[in-house]
Amino acid sequence: MDVFAAVFIALWVGHSVGDHWVQTSCQAAGKGAPGWAGRAACARHVASLTATKVVALLPVVWLLDAPVTVTGLLLGLGVDAVSHGWADRRTTLAALARICGLEAFHNVGTGAHPAHPVTAAGTPAATLGTGAYALDQSWHHAWLLIAALVIATV
Template identity: 35%
Template sequence: MTEHSTRAVRFAAAYALMRMAADLGDHWIQSDHQAVTKGQHDENDGESSRAGRIACTAHVATYTATQAVALFAGSRALGLRLKPSRVAAALTLSAATHWWADRRIHLRAVAAATGKERFYALGGPLGGAYALDQAFHHTVETVAAVIAGSN
């Protein structure tokens, strides 16, 4: 197998592992409290930015741990020999951008700046906002998988 095909296999496996772990971390492991609270901001009536930051940080910690376990176990099971420094860089990118997006205010601003305000609001929080959130996460996970798969 050539170096290019080996790199492609590591990328594909890292992406599959990170994507599976992301779905698990976002939908099963994240607590109801974290899901409801992580986007809170003081300017919204009765909400707390501090509570939002704490909930988002706790969610991202478990989300990132889930991705780390998946990458470690998958790398061992598949014999990928992913470099720990590359995996750490990929997880750092995933965690930081996940926190940024899940605070919600940032993606809403990007949606407004790109003319996607109506789509963002479409169908409530599990409509356009959720679709744009997931598209953002998938894009970043692709980049993170390239990083993790590079040796």
């Protein structure tokens, strides 16, 4: 249990830093674009995000002398990277939200939502977050849990 908890916390912190501080504006803007340009931007984001998770995870494993294997690390980080890249292409997560009946929530905070916030001029107003962002992050958190279980048990 201690190994799982330490690994999960390290992955969570690495995810938060990598997804919000390390990801470049170009990656964030381009990763959902169609074609190879979008795939390349998403791949660069996933690579830098995974590297950030490794930077957060390795000192925890080393300093706590956690009994994790190279195989477990590679499998766990690989599962996490694939799941992250899948969701960050944007159309994939939007389609899943639609299939699950969450399209309206996915659109909260955007001009696509029928009750979107507007400025005095009637244009869409900025918000602190969107349904798409909440679904994106909860998707990533679920896969961090799976990755931590793999790392701690393989």
